[in-house]
Amino acid sequence: MATTADTTFTKHPHPSPVAADVRAQVLANPGFGTAFTDHMVEIDFAEGKGWHDARVIPYGPIALDPAAAVLHYAQEIFEGLKAYRLADGGIALFRPEANAQRFNASACRLAMPELPEDVFVEAVRQQVLADKDWFPTVEGGSMYLRPFMFASEAFLGVRPAKQYKFMVIASPAGNYFKSGAPAVSIWVSDYTRAAPGGTGAAKCGGNYAASLVPTAEAFSRGHDQVLFLDAAERKWVEELGGMNLFFVFDDGSILTPELTGTILPGITRSSLLTLAAEEGLTVREGRYSLDQWKADAASGKLVETFACGTAAVVTPVGKVANHEGEFLIGSGGPGQLTQKLRAKLVGIQRGEIADTHGWVTRI
Numbered sequence: 061m062a063t064t065a066d067t068t069f070t071k072h073p074h075p076s077p078v079a080a081d082v083r084a085q086v087l088a089n090p091g092f093g094t095a096f097t098d099h100m101v102e103i104d105f106a107e108g109k110g111w112h113d114a115r116v117i118p119y120g121p122i123a124l125d126p127a128a129a130v131l132h133y134a135q136e137i138f139e140g141l142k143a144y145r146l147a148d149g150g151i152a153l154f155r156p157e158a159n160a161q162r163f164n165a166s167a168c169r170l171a172m173p174e175l176p177e178d179v180f181v182e183a184v185r186q187q188v189l190a191d192k193d194w195f196p197t198v199e200g201g202s203m204y205l206r207p208f209m210f211a212s213e214a215f216l217g218v219r220p221a222k223q224y225k226f227m228v229i230a231s232p233a234g235n236y237f238k239s240g241a242p243a244v245s246i247w248v249s250d251y252t253r254a255a256p257g258g259t260g261a262a263k264c265g266g267n268y269a270a271s272l273v274p275t276a277e278a279f280s281r282g283h284d285q286v287l288f289l290d291a292a293e294r295k296w297v298e299e300l301g302g303m304n305l306f307f308v309f310d311d312g313s314i315l316t317p318e319l320t321g322t323i324l325p326g327i328t329r330s331s332l333l334t335l336a337a338e339e340g341l342t343v344r345e346g347r348y349s350l351d352q353w354k355a356d357a358a359s360g361k362l363v364e365t366f367a368c369g370t371a372a373v374v375t376p377v378g379k380v381a382n383h384e385g386e387f388l389i390g391s392g393g394p395g396q397l398t399q400k401l402r403a404k405l406v407g408i409q410r411g412e413i414a415d416t417h418g419w420v421t422r423i
């Protein structure tokens with residue numbers, strides 16, 4: 061649903077922001093997703109009125125009617141992107157318009173109103189500017205931004221709600237993987253994540269709720285992430301709980317699962333497809349079975365596998381396990397191409413390598 065928006069952001073600074081010494085401690089060791097900045101952005105939507113009352117307000121709890129539709133039917137979507145401190149001290153967002161587009165694609169799938177792309181990007185910008193003192197001081201740190209939208213209408217009938225809230229919160233971020241391991245170990249789940257015709261391509265909370273049991277199983281077995289196979293044949297590699305996958309072969313080609321509607325179209329995935337082609341690799345989007353992956357790893361045809369996403373950037377996969385056993389990729393450590401692509405992407409994101417694609421938006 062296309063919508064109208066009156067979006068002049070009013071600003072309400074926090075009366076008692078986090079003390080500078082406490083903030084400095086957080087920024088020296090931010091972890092992932094546990095600390096939040098002083099402010100947040102909120103915009104309301106009502107049918108007939110469109111988007112209104114855009115505001116930057118102190119971070120804090122929100123009042124919600126117990127009958128709010130999101131609490132019952134999970135009408136909720138979100139995004140994840142990062143702001144970076146550049147080498148020259150400036151601040152930049154990486155491809156925020158791509159997040160805005162994906163957000164609206166998710167909105168359409170969940171019968172929610174679209175937010176104009178320029179309003180999405182401006183909301184994110186306002187959030188970063190309000191808390192620009194919250195960039196981590198650790199190597200590789202960034203500000204993780206979480207835009208989200210949910211149905212706030214108090215109504216228990218099952219139909220698309222007529223009222224929504226869009227919000228942005230921010231969290232200083234260090235390394236995503238707790239172990240900080242050079243190569244991660246993944247567990248191939250017997251559960252599936254998304255069926256054909258379902259919501260797999262949308263970034264909706266429900267997809268993640270359904271992935272929690274399989275993820276907990278992966279953790280309890282000592283792995284870092286869960287991998288899902290397709291729901292129809294239980295054969296084809298789809299993606300990890302929060303990352304897309306790439307396979308690197310000894311003939312100089314690189315493969316990633318194609319976008320069939322059951323996996324999330326990652327923005328890191330799309331960026332790496334471009335960068336890999338520029339490196340002279342043959343880039344393919346297609347199907348790859350777990351059996352073939354195992355066979356290619358054994359024969360040496362497959363030389364590297366890596367996972368990618370906003371939070372994890374580019375992370376090598378060293379080990380793959382399921383109920384039948386496990387196999388190693390290459391030497392089990394980070395591969396050359398994985399490191400090269402990671403360095404290129406991070407360099408562009410941080411303004412150390414020229415941005416020839418118009419991906420970096422200074423704010």
Ligand code: PMP
Pocket residue numbers: 140299300301302303304324325326327328329368369370371
């Ligand atoms: N797949 C899933 C299921 C995810 O949650 C994410 C993280 N958004 C990704 C892939 C990677 O997407 P992106 O590169 O846009 O962060």
